[in-house]
Amino acid sequence: MSQRQVLQVFEQYQKSRAQFVQTIAELATRPQNIETLQNAGVMSLLRPLLLDVVPTIQQTTALALGRLANYNDDLAVAVVKGDILPQLVYSLTEQNRFYKKAAAFVLRAVAKHSPALAQAVVDCGALDALVISLEEFDPGVKEAAAWALGYIARHNAHLSQAVVDAGAVPLLVLCIQEPEVALKRIAASALSDIAKHSPELAQTVVDTGAIAHLAQMILNPDAKLKRQVFSALSQISKHSVDLAEMVVEAEIFPAVLACLRDPDEYVRKNVTTLMREITKHTPELSLMIVNAGGVAAVIDYLGDSRGNVRLPGIMMLGYVAAHSENLAMAVIVSKGVPQLAICLSEEPEEHIKAATAWAFGQIGRHTPEHARAVSTANVLPKLLALYMDTDSSEDLQVKTAQGFIIQCIVFLVSSPLTFSPPLQVLPHDSKARRLFVTSGGLKKVQEIKADPGSALQEYINSINNCYPEEIVRYYSPGYSETLLARVEKYQPV
Amino acid sequence: SMASLVRLQNEIERIKEEYFTRNRIAEENRQRENEAAILIQSWFRGCQVRAYLSHLHRKATIIQKIWRGFTARAHFRQMVKAAYFIMKMNFYHEMSVRIQQRWRGYCVRKYSHNYYARKRYMEGLARKNKQIRRDLEEFSEFQRRERERMAMEREEQEKNVQAQRMHFLLSTKQCPGVFNSPFRPGPDEMELRLRRTKPLPPRNIPRDRASLLGNTSPSSPSFLGVPRAFGAKPLPPIPSKKPQGPFRGPAEVWAQRQRGLEPSLRVQTSISDLEQAQDQLRSGEWRNHTMETMFQPFSKAHQNRSYERMLHTSSSFQPVPYGTKHFREEHQENLQGKQPFKTVFTTCHVFDKFGRLYSNAGKIV
Numbered sequence: 001m002s003q004r005q006v007l008q009v010f011e012q013y014q015k016s017r018a019q020f021v022q023t024i025a026e027l028a029t030r031p032q033n034i035e036t037l038q039n040a041g042v043m044s045l046l047r048p049l050l051l052d053v054v055p056t057i058q059q060t061t062a063l064a065l066g067r068l069a070n071y072n073d074d075l076a077v078a079v080v081k082g083d084i085l086p087q088l089v090y091s092l093t094e095q096n097r098f099y100k101k102a103a104a105f106v107l108r109a110v111a112k113h114s115p116a117l118a119q120a121v122v123d124c125g126a127l128d129a130l131v132i133s134l135e136e137f138d139p140g141v142k143e144a145a146a147w148a149l150g151y152i153a154r155h156n157a158h159l160s161q162a163v164v165d166a167g168a169v170p171l172l173v174l175c176i177q178e179p180e181v182a183l184k185r186i187a188a189s190a191l192s193d194i195a196k197h198s199p200e201l202a203q204t205v206v207d208t209g210a211i212a213h214l215a216q217m218i219l220n221p222d223a224k225l226k227r228q229v230f231s232a233l234s235q236i237s238k239h240s241v242d243l244a245e246m247v248v249e250a251e252i253f254p255a256v257l258a259c260l261r262d263p264d265e266y267v268r269k270n271v272t273t274l275m276r277e278i279t280k281h282t283p284e285l286s287l288m289i290v291n292a293g294g295v296a297a298v299i300d301y302l303g304d305s306r307g308n309v310r311l312p313g314i315m316m317l318g319y320v321a322a323h324s325e326n327l328a329m330a331v332i333v334s335k336g337v338p339q340l341a342i343c344l345s346e347e348p349e350e351h352i353k354a355a356t357a358w359a360f361g362q363i364g365r366h367t368p369e370h371a372r373a374v375s376t377a378n379v380l381p382k383l384l385a386l387y388m389d390t391d392s393s394e395d396l397q398v399k400t401a402q403g404f405i406i407q408c409i410v411f412l413v414s415s416p417l418t419f420s421p422p423l424q425v426l427p428h429d430s431k432a433r434r435l436f437v438t439s440g441g442l443k444k445v446q447e448i449k450a451d452p453g454s455a456l457q458e459y460i461n462s463i464n465n466c467y468p469e470e471i472v473r474y475y476s477p478g479y480s481e482t483l484l485a486r487v488e489k490y491q492p493v
Numbered sequence: 494s495m496a497s498l499v500r501l502q503n504e505i506e507r508i509k510e511e512y513f514t515r516n517r518i519a520e521e522n523r524q525r526e527n528e529a530a531i532l533i534q535s536w537f538r539g540c541q542v543r544a545y546l547s548h549l550h551r552k553a554t555i556i557q558k559i560w561r562g563f564t565a566r567a568h569f570r571q572m573v574k575a576a577y578f579i580m581k582m583n584f585y586h587e588m589s590v591r592i593q594q595r596w597r598g599y600c601v602r603k604y605s606h607n608y609y610a611r612k613r614y615m616e617g618l619a620r621k622n623k624q625i626r627r628d629l630e631e632f633s634e635f636q637r638r639e640r641e642r643m644a645m646e647r648e649e650q651e652k653n654v655q656a657q658r659m660h661f662l663l664s665t666k667q668c669p670g671v672f673n674s675p676f677r678p679g680p681d682e683m684e685l686r687l688r689r690t691k692p693l694p695p696r697n698i699p700r701d702r703a704s705l706l707g708n709t710s711p712s713s714p715s716f717l718g719v720p721r722a723f724g725a726k727p728l729p730p731i732p733s734k735k736p737q738g739p740f741r742g743p744a745e746v747w748a749q750r751q752r753g754l755e756p757s758l759r760v761q762t763s764i765s766d767l768e769q770a771q772d773q774l775r776s777g778e779w780r781n782h783t784m785e786t787m788f789q790p791f792s793k794a795h796q797n798r799s800y801e802r803m804l805h806t807s808s809s810f811q812p813v814p815y816g817t818k819h820f821r822e823e824h825q826e827n828l829q830g831k832q833p834f835k836t837v838f839t840t841c842h843v844f845d846k847f848g849r850l851y852s853n854a855g856k857i858v
Contacts, residue, residue, distance in 0.1 A: 257625065261633035263640070290618065293625030300626060326611065333615045334622050 014054060021049055021060040028067035034075070042068065043078045050087060055096065062088065062102030066109045073113035080110060080117060085124040092129040097138040104133060104144030108151045115155035122152060122159065127166035134171040139180045146175055146183070150190030157197035164194060164204050173208045176217070184217065185225045192232035199239035206236060206246055215250035223264035230259070230270035238277040244285060248278060253289065257297045268301055269309040276316035283323035290327060295320060295334045302339050310343055311352055318359035325366035332363065332373045341377040354395050357383055446476045653690055656683065660692040 024042060027033040046068075049061040065084065069076040079085070088103040095103075107126050111118040126148075133145040149168050153160040168190075175187035191210055195202040210232075217229050233252070237244040259271050275294055279286040289295070295317070302313045317336055321328035331337075337360075344356045360383065364374035374380075446464075464472050473479060519526070602608065664670030664684065672684035741749075763769070815823070822828055 254625075257629060258632050261629050261636065263636070291621070293621050296622035296625050297629060300629065326614075329611075329615060330618055333619055 014057075017049065017052065018054070018057055018060070021046070021057055021064060025060050025064040025067065028064050028071070031071060034068060034071045037068065038075060043075070043082055047082050047084060050084065055099065058091075058095070059098045059102050062099060062106055066102060066105035068109075069106060070109035070112075073117065076110045076113050076117055079106070080120045085110070085121060085126065089124050089126045089129045092126075093132060097136065097141050100133050100136070100138075100141045101144045104130065104141070104148045108144070108148035111148060112151040112154075115159065118152045118155050118159050121148075122162050127152070127162060127168070131166045131168050131171060134168065134175065139178060139183045142175055142178070143180075143183045143186050146172060146186045146190050150186065150193045153190065154193040157201065160194050160197050160201050164201060169194065169205055169210075170208045173210050173213060176210070176213045181220075181222050181225055184220075185222070185228050188214065188217070188225065188228035188232050192228060192235045195232065196235035196238075199243065202236045202239050202243055206243060211236065211247055211250045215252050218252060218255055218259065223262065223267055226259060226262065226267045227264070227270055230256075230267065230274050234270065234274035234277045237274065238280075241281045241285075244278045244281050247274075248285065248288065253292045253294065257292070257294060260297045260301050265305065265309060268305065269312060272298060272301060272309075272312040272316060276312045276319060279316055280319040283327065286320045286323050286327055290320065290330045295331055295336065299334055299336050299339045302343060306346075308349065308352070310347065311355055314340065314343060314352065314355045314359050318355065318362045321359065322362040325370065328363050328366050328370050332370065337363065337374055337377045337379070341379050341382075344379065344382055350393055351395075353386060354393075357386065443475045446472070652683075652686060656686040656690045657693050660687060660690070663687045 024037065024046065027037060042064075046061050046065055049057055050065070052058050052061070065079060069079045085107070088106055092100055092103045107121055107130065111121045130145045130149055133141050134149075136142055136145075149163050149172070153163040172187045172190050172194075175183055176191070178184065178187075191205055191214075195205045214229050214232055217225060220226060220229075233247055237247040256271050256274065260268055262268055262271075275289060275298065279289055298313045298316055302310055305313075317331055317340065321331045321336075340356055340359055340363075344353060344360075347353060347356075360374055360379055364371040662670045662672065664673040664680075669675055670684060670687070672681040672687065
């Protein structure tokens with residue numbers, strides 16, 4: 001055979017290999033094909049192609065492997081068991097940028113499923129290779145490496161610490177400053193995943209000066225970037241007072257209030273989460289946020305949003321009101337109580353109702369003024385209804401009971417100038433008593449069945465003592481039946 | 494006397510009898526009288542003693558009374574002093590309680606729970622909240638309008654690009670286009686857009702070295718004038734007889750026509766190049782010369798410098814009247830022997846008097 005014909009055989013083989021690998025990569029994008037591919041034993045076929053001579057085939061193989069491992073964790077485990085990872089890690093340092101992108105994609109796809117797989121990735125020495133690729137010029141490679149590091153660090157504190165020890169954090173902070181938006185997004189998300197586990201990790205992230213760069217990106221027009229930035233800042237600030245103060249010192253307020261009107265829902269949710277994490281630490285931080293008008297903005301946010309995303313806003317109001325009675329009054333003045341009442345009635349989810357009940361408890365527990373302000377929103381009957389509802393969970397019942405009972409007791413106490421402990425109460429405020437009756441609260445109180453001798457029963461007794469006996473009997477359940485029974489027994493003369 | 498003696502001796506018997514009788518009586522009454530005397534004596538002694546005792550009592554009473562009065566008055570004085578002191582202290586206490594009340598009320602109201610400050614704070618907070626809400630509303634409105642505007646602009650842009658690409662659908666006088674149906678009351682907005690937009694300029698297809706040697710090259714006018722579909726190669730040249738003679742091929746000629754001017758260096762330099770260069774040099778020297786004095790090594794020029802007087806001391810700065818107040822030379826002796834000015838031309842006869850009025854110049858022909 002002539003030389004050309006011999007070479008033609010090789011060319012054909014190469015073409016068929018390339019075609020095979022490209023088709024597998026394309027098929028792997030659709031989830032319904034992956035089962036079939038797995039059953040056909042695609043892993044064992046792809047493994048030798050990873051060591052192919054032709055670089056394009058290597059890259060496409062890596063891409064196909066990544067897509068397969070992305071789909072479910074069985075395949076990821078198969079990738080790990082097939083000893084593919086060391087090869088990938090080795091080539092991550094050697095090859096060109098397309099291969100690096102594909103290899104980082106495989107690592108990320110494997111690491112995202114579970115901590116054990118992520119640990120396997122780390123054990124292959126992937127971290128050093130990934131950190132080296134973070135120093136590359138090509139932004140695509142940096143993005144893929146940062147993504148992989150973020151997925152590894154997501155699972156637990158130990159893996160995060162490993163990522164930090166590999167020296168990834170300063171490079172991630174450098175990546176944040178790059179002009180490409182996708183890279184910024186991924187780097188911010190990776191920093192957020194690193195900082196969320198423990199205060200020391202958050203401190204490490206802060207020490208590299210991440211906060212200033214994150215703060216600069218707050219007013220970026222890209223919505224997904226803003227999501228990640230706010231998520232990162234809230235993960236940093238949630239751990240301790242110092243970190244929260246550092247985040248606040250970056251002068252993000254009042255600029256973040258503008259982001260509360262962003263069209264993207266998750267940006268708004270993350271902003272509220274950030275504000276919640278900041279306000280929960282000290283009264284001074286809450287006061288700062290109140291003075292910047294944050295409470296009003298959050299209340300408007302609660303009015304505009306629906307569903308699960310309301311939860312951080314409600315908790316933020318609760319935390320603000322919990323610190324001192326001035327702040328609770330500030331929440332009331334900002335028209336927070338009607339909005340929370342709307343949330344309580346609109347939301348079907350239990351945990352949101354529990355959070356709202358808790359928030360009401362925190363607002364109303366300080367002085368009778370606060371309790372009166374809360375009760376004017378007709379919240380007490382609803383809280384009692386929630387408490388009585390047998391379907392509601394333990395947590396909800398406990399929270400509503402706390403909220404409601406605290407409200408009632410403080411509310412029934414005398415004029416605003418004195419505040420005496422509940423069991424020695426002699427209510428002087430007849431207007432308050434009247435309001436309690438007309439709002440249906442007394443009726444509901446009678447309906448509570450509490451164990452005799454419990455604190456609840458004592459409270460109910462102290463409430464009943466403030467009213468004449470006939471009124472109490474009138475409102476007790478089954479009064480109409482007793483009246484009818486008396487009518488039946490009566491013999492007219 | 495003797496008479497009393499006789500009298501006495503006469504009475505001795507009687508006296509003895511009386512003596513015995515009296516003694517008998519006395520003896521009979523002795524017990525009784527003794528007892529009575531004892532009684533009287535005892536009573537009298539008793540009286541005496543009683544009197545003495547009562548005297549003593551009285552005196553003692555007086556002493557005690559005086560003493561008690563004395564000590565009581567001293568005690569009373571002490572009591573009064575103490576009561577006065579207590580009264581003063583009570584007064585002070587009461588007053589200080591009042592002061593403390595006022596002070597504590599003031600202090601608490603000012604620092605710990607200032608009702609009015611809190612009220613002002615709440616009012617300020619309400620105002621701030623309102624302002625923030627207004628600002629946020631404005632901001633979100635602004636953002637929304639921005640987004641809408643961007644979306645609209647993008648749409649406009651897309652439609653313009655579409656119109657540009659479909660420019661051939663423009664209606665002509667003879668044949669109405671698709672968007673300008675004669676059954677419509679007026680043309681469609683796409684038609685109007687087609688009329689407004691300019692068609693795409695013909696693009697320069699990147700020259701392929703292989704396809705150049707036809708008669709028409711991609712940049713020749715005949716190629717540009719013909720409307721072609723995008724990516725179409727130029728049509729092959731119409732084969733015609735080569736003209737006889739020493740003519741170069743059209744491609745070469747075209748290349749030569751296209752070739753730009755490459756003037757030689759002699760042609761490039763302008764006529765005043767030398768002067769320009771000299772000017773440049775001169776201005777460069779003028780610009781860069783900071784020191785007027787030239788550097789002369791080994792010349793002791795700095796030592797032989799003459800003293801330059803200051804301008805202030807070297808001339809008088811009074812106003813000189815010459816030139817403003819009078820125009821004639823005052824020191825005529827300076828002018829002795831000096832020739833007057835000589836003009837180049839004679840004055841014309843119109844200005845005869847004129848020249849001669851002021852100077853001797855007009856006399857020269």
